[in-house]
Amino acid sequence: MTGFEQALEREIIDVLIMGGTWNPNGEGVTASFVDGLDRTRFRTRMIPYPADYGSQVPFAESLAAGRQALLNAIEATPNRVVLAGYSQGAAIAGDVAAEIGRGLWPHLEIAACALIADPLRPVGQCLGEDPGGYGVAGQRWIPFVPTYWVAAAGDPITALPPGNALRLIADLSAYFCMKSPAAMTRWGQSLIEVATHNRLQRWWSPRNWSTWAGVLAYARGYLFDGRHTHDYVRLGHTARLAETINREVA
Known part of the structure; x- marks a missing residue:
C-alpha cells in the first residue's frame, strides 16, 4: 500500500474553527494555526457566525449565534471533532466545550479544544510560558475535555492582570x-x-x-503593538498550539 493510500485510510478529524471579531472567515492568526496542522489527519472548517462587537449585532447576540452554529456543526459531522477558536471565537468554542464536558449535550462528543487569545482563559492555563493574568471577561473552566490555550504576553483579551480597569x-x-x-x-x-x-x-x-x-x-498593546494579533504568529504561539493538537489528538 502506498503512503497516499495509507493516509486515505487514516481517520479524518474535523477541526471546527470560530474566527475572531470581524473575521468570521479567518485571518492571519487562524490561518497560521491551520497551516501547522497535519492535513493528512485534520480537515479544517471555519464556522460562519456574525463575529460582531456592536456595529450591527451586540456582542452577546454574536456569541449566541456562534454557539448555535457550532453546536449544529458538531451534530452534523460524522467524524470526530476538535473545536478551535480565536478571541471572540475562542470564547464560543470554549463555552461549547465546557457545556459538552459538563454533560449538557450528552449526544455530542469532542476530542479536544484549542483556544487562541481566549477572553475567558483561566489563571495558569497556557502552553509555553504563562503570561500571567486571565481573560478580560473572567475565567471559565472546561471539565473532561482536553483543552489547550495559548496566550501572548501583554494581550489584554486573555492575559489581563486581575485589577486592571479594562x-x-x-x-x-x-x-x-x-x-x-x-x-x-x-x-x-x-x-x-x-x-x-x-x-x-x-x-x-x-x-x-x-x-x-x-x-x-x-x-496600547491591543490597539497598536500587535499583542492580540501579530504576536501569536510572530512568537510561534499558533504553531505551538497546532503541534500540540497533532501530537495529543490520536
Missing part, C-alpha cells in the same frame, strides 16, 4: 450596539441589569487603585 469593558459592553436607537436603548437596559444584579467582576478594591496606570499599557 475589565469594565467586558462587564458593560455585552449589548453595546450602534445600529439603531432601539439597540442603544437595549444597551442602556443591560447596564442597569448588570448593576442591579451585581454581575460586575470583582476586580477592583482600594488596594489595587494603582493598577489604573496599567490600562494605557494594555490598551
Whole structure:
C-alpha cells in the first residue's frame, strides 16, 4: 500500500474553527494555526457566525449565534471533532466545550479544544510560558475535555492582570450596539441589569487603585503593538498550539 493510500485510510478529524471579531472567515492568526496542522489527519472548517462587537449585532447576540452554529456543526459531522477558536471565537468554542464536558449535550462528543487569545482563559492555563493574568471577561473552566490555550504576553483579551480597569469593558459592553436607537436603548437596559444584579467582576478594591496606570499599557498593546494579533504568529504561539493538537489528538 502506498503512503497516499495509507493516509486515505487514516481517520479524518474535523477541526471546527470560530474566527475572531470581524473575521468570521479567518485571518492571519487562524490561518497560521491551520497551516501547522497535519492535513493528512485534520480537515479544517471555519464556522460562519456574525463575529460582531456592536456595529450591527451586540456582542452577546454574536456569541449566541456562534454557539448555535457550532453546536449544529458538531451534530452534523460524522467524524470526530476538535473545536478551535480565536478571541471572540475562542470564547464560543470554549463555552461549547465546557457545556459538552459538563454533560449538557450528552449526544455530542469532542476530542479536544484549542483556544487562541481566549477572553475567558483561566489563571495558569497556557502552553509555553504563562503570561500571567486571565481573560478580560473572567475565567471559565472546561471539565473532561482536553483543552489547550495559548496566550501572548501583554494581550489584554486573555492575559489581563486581575485589577486592571479594562475589565469594565467586558462587564458593560455585552449589548453595546450602534445600529439603531432601539439597540442603544437595549444597551442602556443591560447596564442597569448588570448593576442591579451585581454581575460586575470583582476586580477592583482600594488596594489595587494603582493598577489604573496599567490600562494605557494594555490598551496600547491591543490597539497598536500587535499583542492580540501579530504576536501569536510572530512568537510561534499558533504553531505551538497546532503541534500540540497533532501530537495529543490520536
